[in-house]
Amino acid sequence: MLGLPLAFAVPAVLGALALLPVLYLLLRVTPPRPQSIPFPPLRLILDQRPRQETPSRTPLWLLLLRLAVAAAIILAMAGPIWNPPAALRNGVGPLVILLDDGFAAAPTWARRIAAAGERAAAAERDGRPTAVVPMSEGARAVQPGSASQTIERLRALRPQPFEPDRMQAIPVIEHLLATSPDADLVWIADGLENGHARNFAERLAALTTKHPASVLSSGSTPDALAGSDNRPDALDIRLVRANETGPGSGRLHAFDMKGLAIGDADFAFGTARETHASLNLPVELRNEIARVAIEGEDSAGAVTLLDSRWKRRRVGLVSGTTADVAQPLLSPTFYLAKALAPFADIREIRSGSADPIAALLDEKPSVMMLADLNVGPGIDHDRLASFVEDGGVLVRFAGVRLAGAADDLVPVALRRGGRTFGGALSWDQPKALAAFDAKSPFAGLTPHEEVTVTRQVLAEPDPGLSDKTWAQLTDGTPLVTAEKRGKGLVILFHVTADTTWSNLPLSGLFVAMLRRIVDLSSTTADPKTSRAAGADQNAATLAPTRILDGFGTLGSPPASAKPIAAGVPTPPSLDHPPGFYGPADGLVAVNALNAGDTLTPLDLSGLPLDRQALAASEPIDLRAALVTLALIAFLLDALATLWLSGGLRLRRTAATAAALLIVVGGLSAVPARPARAEDGLNVSKQDMQSALSVRLAYVVSGNASLDNTSHQGLVALSHALADRTSLTPGDPIGVDPARDELAFYPLLYWPILDTAPQPSSAAKARIAAYMKQGGTIVFDTRDALAQRPGGPPTPEGAWLRDLLSGVDVPEIEPLPADHVVTRTFYILAGFVGRYATAQTWIEALPPVSATEANRPARAGDSVSPIVITGNDLAGAWAADAEGQPLFPLVPGGARQRELALRGGVNLVMYTLTGNYKADQVHVHDLLERLAR
Numbered sequence: 001m002l003g004l005p006l007a008f009a010v011p012a013v014l015g016a017l018a019l020l021p022v023l024y025l026l027l028r029v030t031p032p033r034p035q036s037i038p039f040p041p042l043r044l045i046l047d048q049r050p051r052q053e054t055p056s057r058t059p060l061w062l063l064l065l066r067l068a069v070a071a072a073i074i075l076a077m078a079g080p081i082w083n084p085p086a087a088l089r090n091g092v093g094p095l096v097i098l099l100d101d102g103f104a105a106a107p108t109w110a111r112r113i114a115a116a117g118e119r120a121a122a123a124e125r126d127g128r129p130t131a132v133v134p135m136s137e138g139a140r141a142v143q144p145g146s147a148s149q150t151i152e153r154l155r156a157l158r159p160q161p162f163e164p165d166r167m168q169a170i171p172v173i174e175h176l177l178a179t180s181p182d183a184d185l186v187w188i189a190d191g192l193e194n195g196h197a198r199n200f201a202e203r204l205a206a207l208t209t210k211h212p213a214s215v216l217s218s219g220s221t222p223d224a225l226a227g228s229d230n231r232p233d234a235l236d237i238r239l240v241r242a243n244e245t246g247p248g249s250g251r252l253h254a255f256d257m258k259g260l261a262i263g264d265a266d267f268a269f270g271t272a273r274e275t276h277a278s279l280n281l282p283v284e285l286r287n288e289i290a291r292v293a294i295e296g297e298d299s300a301g302a303v304t305l306l307d308s309r310w311k312r313r314r315v316g317l318v319s320g321t322t323a324d325v326a327q328p329l330l331s332p333t334f335y336l337a338k339a340l341a342p343f344a345d346i347r348e349i350r351s352g353s354a355d356p357i358a359a360l361l362d363e364k365p366s367v368m369m370l371a372d373l374n375v376g377p378g379i380d381h382d383r384l385a386s387f388v389e390d391g392g393v394l395v396r397f398a399g400v401r402l403a404g405a406a407d408d409l410v411p412v413a414l415r416r417g418g419r420t421f422g423g424a425l426s427w428d429q430p431k432a433l434a435a436f437d438a439k440s441p442f443a444g445l446t447p448h449e450e451v452t453v454t455r456q457v458l459a460e461p462d463p464g465l466s467d468k469t470w471a472q473l474t475d476g477t478p479l480v481t482a483e484k485r486g487k488g489l490v491i492l493f494h495v496t497a498d499t500t501w502s503n504l505p506l507s508g509l510f511v512a513m514l515r516r517i518v519d520l521s522s523t524t525a526d527p528k529t530s531r532a533a534g535a536d537q538n539a540a541t542l543a544p545t546r547i548l549d550g551f552g553t554l555g556s557p558p559a560s561a562k563p564i565a566a567g568v569p570t571p572p573s574l575d576h577p578p579g580f581y582g583p584a585d586g587l588v589a590v591n592a593l594n595a596g597d598t599l600t601p602l603d604l605s606g607l608p609l610d611r612q613a614l615a616a617s618e619p620i621d622l623r624a625a626l627v628t629l630a631l632i633a634f635l636l637d638a639l640a641t642l643w644l645s646g647g648l649r650l651r652r653t654a655a656t657a658a659a660l661l662i663v664v665g666g667l668s669a670v671p672a673r674p675a676r677a678e679d680g681l682n683v684s685k686q687d688m689q690s691a692l693s694v695r696l697a698y699v700v701s702g703n704a705s706l707d708n709t710s711h712q713g714l715v716a717l718s719h720a721l722a723d724r725t726s727l728t729p730g731d732p733i734g735v736d737p738a739r740d741e742l743a744f745y746p747l748l749y750w751p752i753l754d755t756a757p758q759p760s761s762a763a764k765a766r767i768a769a770y771m772k773q774g775g776t777i778v779f780d781t782r783d784a785l786a787q788r789p790g791g792p793p794t795p796e797g798a799w800l801r802d803l804l805s806g807v808d809v810p811e812i813e814p815l816p817a818d819h820v821v822t823r824t825f826y827i828l829a830g831f832v833g834r835y836a837t838a839q840t841w842i843e844a845l846p847p848v849s850a851t852e853a854n855r856p857a858r859a860g861d862s863v864s865p866i867v868i869t870g871n872d873l874a875g876a877w878a879a880d881a882e883g884q885p886l887f888p889l890v891p892g893g894a895r896q897r898e899l900a901l902r903g904g905v906n907l908v909m910y911t912l913t914g915n916y917k918a919d920q921v922h923v924h925d926l927l928e929r930l931a932r
Contacts, residue, residue: 080626095144097116117154135165141172191218216614223302240597291554314363317337465481541563564588727912746774826903
């Protein structure tokens with residue numbers, strides 16, 4: 001490569017450059033063309049003196065021009081490629097690509113797939129089998145196959161929203177090397193140590209001592225979000241990165257569950273690998289945040305999801321004791337306020353208020369906590385009961401006032417009189433807490449031995465007492481009881497909120513227990529629209545609801561996603577990808593990174609691995625440019641030769657050059673199918689044939705491979721129509737909307753190529769006229785595997801959007817299940833092609849009326865002029881002369897190709913018959929109407 005990003009497909013041809021000196025000598029001694037001199041018969045013979053002349057040599061500049069022509073042709077034949085893919089090591093064994101497919105690979109995913117595809121194609125040219133091993137599926141056995149299969153597999157892969165454990169792939173690699181010792185391994189790494197990358201690299205180096213494995217890395221790693229803290233004044237977001245270098249700054253955006261923007265904040269790393277950003281919003285807005293993402297960072301690691309655990313609930317505190325400002329440690333609310341401050345907004349009515357309960361309820365809290373307060377019959381009692389019935393959480397703490405009162409806002413019947421250490425119901429020693437039951441909301445918390453109880457309010461031993469007990473002492477007496485009332489909860493701590501009866505308020509367990517209780521309340525502060533989550537505590541698992549993909553987009557859960565255990569922290573994995581789990585009123589978030597997680601750069605120092613850089617851009621073939629340059633130089637040589645020979649004077653030379661340029665330019669502008677004038681109209685032979693028979697047509701894209709696929713696909717569909725229906729179409733034809741008449745074709749298949757130029761305004765006007773006059777265009781973006789719900793449009797989708805912006809198209813909608821196009825010949829659920837995941841769009845139908853509610857199919861007044869899909873229909877239809885498919889399908893199978901052909905048959909029959917088929921479906925209803 002001589003230090004330049006340049007390589008040659010056939011480097012042996014460069015040996016011809018050694019012949020340029022020989023060519024130089026030959027051209028140098030060759031005289032120019034003899035000059036023509038008029039020969040007067042007699043006079044000139046007498047005047048001429050005999051002398052011998054030597055012809056002049058070829059001018060140096062012309063000689064250099066001719067050498068340049070020869071050099072350009074030699075270089076073009078050698079196949080020069082600018083920025084070529086890295087060459088494979090010479091070998092005969094299979095090529096195995098180890099692909100990091102965690103969230104860190106998402107921002108450069110296209111480059112990684114392109115690099116893997118280049119190496120697979122290079123291995124195919126050497127006749128070597130290939131295979132790809134995604135690290136998220138490292139434990140799955142691999143069998144090397146053809147490069148086309150590997151490339152299709154690569155196209156179907158998508159980054160995962162977590163960092164997989166690479167060590168799972170080691171047994172598979174060991175088995176592969178045991179069966180194929182000459183195998184070459186190429187690891188396309190994401191640059192992170194997360195997922196045991198260093199251990200994997202060490203094991204890989206030990207296994208590939210004969211043929212050291214190659215490691216490709218882009219050298220860049222993404223920024224990520226790792227935890228959040230909803231503080232009293234702002235939502236604090238923690239950001240991490242693996243390297244200290246890079247831009248180091250950006251912007252965060254916060255969204256609610258509907259995807260609406262709530263706020264944003266800037267961040268800057270500086271020279272650190274960790275920083276924080278603050279969303280300074282009112283608590284009501286912060287409680288609505290469900291997703292925070294880094295702008296421009298398409299990665300699941302750049303997204304953090306917030307569930308009810310991160311919401312700040314409004315908690316009202318009321319104490320029955322007289323507050324002593326000089327002695328705050330004697331107030332029960334002091335310990336409650338300290339324990340709740342990290343995760344709740346506390347509302348406390350200071351002394352002087354005539355009715356503190358009513359004042360706090362007016363502020364619409366989610367939780368009310370009453371410390372040693374008797375609530376007798378009256379307005380306060382009724383309002384608290386209504387608060388609980390509407391979904392609020394009422395937490396009571398025992399004390400001397402509650403123990404001696406007849407209060408029914410408690411979950412269990414209480415025994416009058418307390419249980420005191422050393423009293424009538426004396427204990428041998430203070431009692432400790434027992435382990436929490438698995439069904440308790442406190443499950444997973446560990447009671448500390450130093451937490452003891454010296455006095456408590458006892459519960460009457462009713463039959464249902466055990467079901468209401470959330471925590472108990474070692475002797476089995478209840479410490480915390482609860483009861484569901486209406487939509488809310490009533491919870492009672494059988495000890496005081498201060499340290500007079502227990503040292504529980506001094507422990508971290510008290511904080512954790514209160515947090516679990518606050519988390520049970522609704523995310524909204526309005527009890528009228530809230531629901532306590534206590535009813536879901538018995539659920540053992542939570543099903544996935546909305547799942548993040550590797551690019552950080554929320555969508556429907558994949559089939560591989562499994563439920564998570566309720567109340568148990570779940571690390572992200574293939575079975576439990578990041579996202580929301582559980583019911584809509586009790587979502588639980590699983591994130592790619594959590595609080596405390598970091599990103600560590602991959603360190604390969606000291607390992608015998610062949611490290612290479614991931615290509616930054618696509619290879620460029622220079623052959624066309626060199627051939628064009630050689631042609632131009634050849635034309636200049638011809639003109640120079642004519643001028644030097646005297647056959648042309650300056651004016652004639654200029655005219656000849658202009659004529660040559662006109663000819664060359666005209667050749668590129670000649671229509672592929674020239675029309676001829678007949679009877680005053682521009683009617684071509686193609687148009688005459690199309691007018692005499694039904695023919696399917698496709699739009700020529702200019703890409704030979706794509707056009708061949710479209711042609712072969714429509715040929716196969718035409719054969720299927722001839723075999724299965726009464727229609728026998730003619731041969732499909734490629735058309736150009738800018739030049740060809742489209743009225744002869746009822747259906748036009750248009751595969752979208754994002755690199756093609758946009759049609760002119762005149763062409764768009766012809767397209768709009770075709771659609772308004774009854775024609776149907778099937779736009780196929782062929783980007784099903786690249787589409788991301790809610791994400792930016794694909795290049796093909798953006799190209800189609802630009803096209804349709806200049807065309808008058810009707811309102812479109814996702815294909816309804818009862819649309820007539822799904823009933824015209826076959827009964828179908830949708831339209832699949834080479835892929836089966838893309839949505840199909842069609843002209844929107846009127847709303848369903850009462851008379852159509854139970855009909856099997858609906859149709860508009862005319863055939864839809866537009867159908868949009870991304871499933872690559874022609875790729876699924878295309879077949880060779882023996883009827884064998886030309887391309888593999890995703891997910892694949894003969895059934896998918898059959899359904900694709902049936903969908904094509906339905907499309908053609910729909911465009912030809914329109915509402916006739918809808919009437920056929922409704923013939924029973926029509927006959928009944930005629931009978932009446």
